[in-house]
Amino acid sequence: MKLSRSGHRPVIPGFRIAMGFAVLYMSLLMLIPLSMLALRAGQSSWDELWATFTSARTLAAYRLSLGGALIAATVNTVFGLIIAWVLVRYRFPGRRLLDTLVDLPFALPTAVAGISLTAIYAPNGILGGLLEKGGIQAAYSPLGIVIAMTFVSLPFVIRTTQPVLQDIDQEIEEAAATLGASRWQAFRRVIFPSIMPAVIAGFAMAFARAVGEYGSVVFISGNMPGRTEIVPLLIVTRLEEYNYAGATSVALALLILSFVMLLVINLLQAWARRSAPV
Amino acid sequence: MGIEVANVTKQFGAFAALRDVSLRVKAGELIALLGPSGSGKTTLLRVIAGLEAPDSGSVLFEGEDATTRHVRDRRVGFVFQHYALFRHMTVFENVAFGLRVRPRRLRPTRADIRRRVMELLHLVQLEGFAKRYPSQLSGGQRQRVALARALAVEPKVLLLDEPFGALDAKVRQELRRWLRRLHEEIHVTSVFVTHDQDEALEVADRVVVMNTGQIEQIGTPEEVFRSPASAFVMNFLGTVNVFHRRVDSLTPGPDAIELQCPDELPAGSRPARIFVRPHHLEINAGPTGAPGLRGLVQYINAASPQVKVEVLSEFGEVLQIETSQDRYQELALQKGSEVFVTPKEMRVFFDDGHHGPSTPSTQLPDRMS
Numbered sequence: 001m002k003l004s005r006s007g008h009r010p011v012i013p014g015f016r017i018a019m020g021f022a023v024l025y026m027s028l029l030m031l032i033p034l035s036m037l038a039l040r041a042g043q044s045s046w047d048e049l050w051a052t053f054t055s056a057r058t059l060a061a062y063r064l065s066l067g068g069a070l071i072a073a074t075v076n077t078v079f080g081l082i083i084a085w086v087l088v089r090y091r092f093p094g095r096r097l098l099d100t101l102v103d104l105p106f107a108l109p110t111a112v113a114g115i116s117l118t119a120i121y122a123p124n125g126i127l128g129g130l131l132e133k134g135g136i137q138a139a140y141s142p143l144g145i146v147i148a149m150t151f152v153s154l155p156f157v158i159r160t161t162q163p164v165l166q167d168i169d170q171e172i173e174e175a176a177a178t179l180g181a182s183r184w185q186a187f188r189r190v191i192f193p194s195i196m197p198a199v200i201a202g203f204a205m206a207f208a209r210a211v212g213e214y215g216s217v218v219f220i221s222g223n224m225p226g227r228t229e230i231v232p233l234l235i236v237t238r239l240e241e242y243n244y245a246g247a248t249s250v251a252l253a254l255l256i257l258s259f260v261m262l263l264v265i266n267l268l269q270a271w272a273r274r275s276a277p278v
Numbered sequence: 279m280g281i282e283v284a285n286v287t288k289q290f291g292a293f294a295a296l297r298d299v300s301l302r303v304k305a306g307e308l309i310a311l312l313g314p315s316g317s318g319k320t321t322l323l324r325v326i327a328g329l330e331a332p333d334s335g336s337v338l339f340e341g342e343d344a345t346t347r348h349v350r351d352r353r354v355g356f357v358f359q360h361y362a363l364f365r366h367m368t369v370f371e372n373v374a375f376g377l378r379v380r381p382r383r384l385r386p387t388r389a390d391i392r393r394r395v396m397e398l399l400h401l402v403q404l405e406g407f408a409k410r411y412p413s414q415l416s417g418g419q420r421q422r423v424a425l426a427r428a429l430a431v432e433p434k435v436l437l438l439d440e441p442f443g444a445l446d447a448k449v450r451q452e453l454r455r456w457l458r459r460l461h462e463e464i465h466v467t468s469v470f471v472t473h474d475q476d477e478a479l480e481v482a483d484r485v486v487v488m489n490t491g492q493i494e495q496i497g498t499p500e501e502v503f504r505s506p507a508s509a510f511v512m513n514f515l516g517t518v519n520v521f522h523r524r525v526d527s528l529t530p531g532p533d534a535i536e537l538q539c540p541d542e543l544p545a546g547s548r549p550a551r552i553f554v555r556p557h558h559l560e561i562n563a564g565p566t567g568a569p570g571l572r573g574l575v576q577y578i579n580a581a582s583p584q585v586k587v588e589v590l591s592e593f594g595e596v597l598q599i600e601t602s603q604d605r606y607q608e609l610a611l612q613k614g615s616e617v618f619v620t621p622k623e624m625r626v627f628f629d630d631g632h633h634g635p636s637t638p639s640t641q642l643p644d645r646m647s
Contacts, residue, residue, distance in 0.1 A: 171362035174329050175424075177349045178356040179376035179431055189379070193366040 034255065041252045044245040052249045057226050058234065061250075064142060065231040066257065069210035072149035077203045080157030081195075087158070088165045102159070105152050110215030117148055118220045140222030145230065148217045149210035156209065157202030164198040165191075196272045204265040211258055279340050279434040279467050280305045281326060286335030288321055295321040296332070297491040303469060305340075308461045310482035311471045314514065318491040319471045320439055326469065327437050328352045339434070352435075355428030355466075359440040361420045363412040369423050370408040373398055376431035398426040401460070418449040429464070438470035442477065450474075454481050475515045479503060487511050509627040512553045519559065519597050525550040525626055537571050537621070550628045556600040558623040561587065563609060570620035573597060575613055580606060587611060589619055 041049060052058060087099055105113065121128040121138035131138045138144050168191060176186035214232040221228040229237075231254050238247035281303040288296040296318045303309050311319040324330040326337055328349035336345040344352060364372050373395045377386055386394065399405050402422040412420055421441060428436060441457070442450040458481050461468055472478050478485045479499040487494045487502060487510075495507040506512040513520075521537060524547040537552070562570075576596070577588040585606040589597045597619060611617070 169360070169362060171358045171360065172364065174349075175356065175358060175362040175364075175427075176375070176379075178327060178329070178352075178354055179379065179427065180350050181375070181379040182350065185379045189375070190364050 037248055037252055037255065040244065041248040044249060048245065049249045052246050053253055057229070058250060060226045061229050061231045061234045062254075062257070064145065064229065065211055065254070066261075068142065068146045068149050068230070069153075069207050069213075071146050072153050072210040073203050073207035075146075075150050076153050076206045077157050077199060080154065080202060080206075081161060081199060084158045084161040084165055088162055102155050105154050110152055110213065111219065113151055114148060114216030114219030117144070117151060117216060121147060121220065139220050140224075140228065142228060144220040144222075145217050145228060148220045149213055152213050152216055153206035153209040156206040157199060160198045160202035160205070161195055164195045168194055197269050200265060200269040200272055204262055204269070207265070208258060208262060211254070281435060281467065281469070282338040282341070283322070283326065284336050284338065286322070286325055286332040286337070288318075288325060288330065288332050294491050296325070298335070299491070299493055300335075301486060301493065301496070303467060305467055306465045307467055308458075308481065308483045309469045310478035310485045311469060311488060312473070312475060312478040312485050312514070313488035313494075314473060316490075317488040319473075319486075319488045322488070323437050323439055323469060323471050326435070327354050327356050329356070353431065353433050355431065355433030355436045357421070357424050357428050357436070357438040357441050359443045361412070361417075361424045361444075363420055363424055363427070365412050367411075368408065369399070369404065369410050369412070369415070370395055372412070372423055373426045373430050375427060394430065395426075398430055401429070401463075402426045416449075417445045418453055421445065421453065425460075429466075433466065436466045436468040438468065440471050440473070442474075443472070450477070457481060479515070487514065489514075506625065509551060509553070512625060512627070517556050517598050519554045519556065519595075521552040521554070521595065523550060523552055524548060525552070525628070537569055548628050550626050552621075552624050552626050554621045554624045556586070556598045557584065558621055559597060559599040560620045560622055561589075561599060561601055561605070561609060561611070562618045562620060565618050566620055568620045570618055571595075571597075573617055573619055575611055575615045575617060578606075578611060578613060585611075589617060591619070 083098075083102065087095065087102075118139050119125050121131070121144055123129060123132045123137070123139070125139070128138050136143070138147065172190055173186050176190050181189065212232065214230075214236075217230055218233055221230065221233075223229055223233055231250060235247045235250050235254075238244075238250060281301075283299060283301040286296050286299045287294075299318070299322060301322070311322060313319045321330060325332050328337075328344070328347060332345065336343055338344060339347075339352070364375065367375070374391050377391045377394065380386075396405065396408070399408055402425055404419060404422055404426070407415065407419065407423075412423065415423065421444075425438075425441075442453050445453065454477055457470075470481070479502075482499060484496060485499055485502050486496050489510050495502050495511050497505075497507075502511060503515055506515060512518055523537065526547045571591045571593070573589040573591040575587060576590050579586040580603065583603070584600040585603055587599045587601060587606075589599055591597055599619065609615075609617075
């Protein structure tokens, strides 16, 4: 019998091959295309890049995209949590239907979503008309963009939180009750900390989805430069102008910003997990 | 605090979990609810705790009706089978939870909470573990944390649902004795649920034997073990040999019991089951004159203080017998040996539910109905 040289042979076989596939897959699908983006941007001079990046129009687009995505993700975190709670905790007729409905934003072509949302929120639409009377313009305004972003990023918090909520033992809440905790105290002190990592993960995905959203937003936003123009649209505009350097520099900046934000959220999640070892 | 359960009924769909159950627990008592799964013991415990509302009947705490009182306000300490610890909290925070969630004017100061928690951790012998998380503890340690957490709110009643059910045999034994000592120390009225008869008989002041949603017998461990009120209790409290015979109900007393199967049955004999515990069957090399059965030794296990012997009787019944190591040596028992088995004590239950002319002639001659 031959003893392994390292003495640390992993018990679970297949590490090398699995890792190899993972790296290859990620490289082909993500790292190579994305590094091409960086290369392309690198062809322009630094000053040129900086000028594009700091132009008023670009900055406004960034503010709108990131700000809108942040609002959409936050709104979906609150309501997603409530929907997940309802789906897990209560048995009511139509529960399965509602559960299926949640995934619809995933399946629907976003252009379809954009068109229907516009039809409803436009000044001559059902909801748009009502809002108009209250002096609020929904379609063709930043509000419309937030609505579209909220629509497409709806499923994430629900789908990440649902299984964790399902796993929480009823006994945990009963224990809290026997110790004198009110329903709210039990939720805040016992349940919420347990589902926190899942909620943060859902928030991150919803945010990422909203930042990248294009199809539905272009229909409802009106695409006014500096006012209702989102970053993905700005990139397309630049491409249509054959301004490839401009397009790639905007895209690269978005890529870096998104990556940093996701990284921060991931760290936050790791921290939330560490304070709740399983 | 005394607890009274009066005529409680609880139905889950078509399943009757509790059927008209009444029980009185004296202040400071340690009671075991013993029964197989589905006997309603856990439901009864949960009804007392207020985690389950009875369909009818009432629960009284110290003579006061508490049936509709919310679990929050009952001041019961509840210990769950699977601990139900808050896994994102340290041991300290788990124990402190009940104190921290009190309304502000009743909440102790930080220093008081700290002192109280450390006291309790000392009581459950886990002082050094305050900063650990539940996932870093063994099963026995987790259960002690759960107990400390339940005691932190100074409950008037301590309710334990199969507290040692998820632990291995050795830890169970230790925790059992420890619970007994703890109860002697703090003397809080306690009710615990178990399906393990040894646990119930060893720990409790009184044992409540339950079956199919009803109470079969209530008594001290000795009472229920020595004089089981029903065939079920007899069967449930340890291994027992059952002989299906016809017993002469006209001739009361042990003379009516005949383990042989006579061809001619006396008039008035009725079908009955005769129960004999393994240690009440005596093995002899040959007939002794006392009534008994002939048989062949099938199996011997001498690896315990009491030697376990399996004998196939002349009527094809497999008898479980326990005998002392000395007696085993003396008889030089071997697989295949022919032996003569004599019961020293037995209980008879007629199949129609009545007690028969019971047990050893010499000791309990008047036990019959």
